[in-house]
Amino acid sequence: MAYAPANESDKQTLPILLSPEKQSQYYIVNNHTWSLRFGLICMTSAIVFVTFWSLYQVIQAFVSIILIYPFVSCIHLYSEKSHKKCFKSATY
Incomplete structure (x- = not known):
């Protein structure tokens, strides 16, 4: 799992379920999409x-x-x- 700033909206992202301030700053970038598809x-x-x-x-x-x-x-x-x-x- 990699972390990307929230302003990179062109990536497939999911919110981090930690604290509210972290959720507003960062999103989890799913690097395992292709491996899951495979x-x-x-x-x-x-x-x-x-x-x-x-x-x-x-x-x-x-x-x-x-x-x-x-x-x-x-x-x-x-x-x-x-x-x-x-x-x-x-x-x-």
């Missing part, structure tokens, strides 16, 4: 990345289930009837 951009991009990555994982899981299900739907370990229906030539 942090906000990084945080936002990370949230977007995690959101889309999670959505991608969910879609990939559903696609895998849809593609694999026809091949494994005939495999039932405890149902001999469904085995005979799927594999007509099977002898048990």
Whole structure:
């Protein structure tokens, strides 16, 4: 944090919350604006990345289930009837 005289009105300033006479003489100049913006951009991009990555994982899981299900739907370990229906030539 840097301190600037109150007559430098062209800078982005915030009042000092100390005594009233200090508030009238000086303002706090925010030197961390760009670092805060950079942090906000990084945080936002990370949230977007995690959101889309999670959505991608969910879609990939559903696609895998849809593609694999026809091949494994005939495999039932405890149902001999469904085995005979799927594999007509099977002898048990």
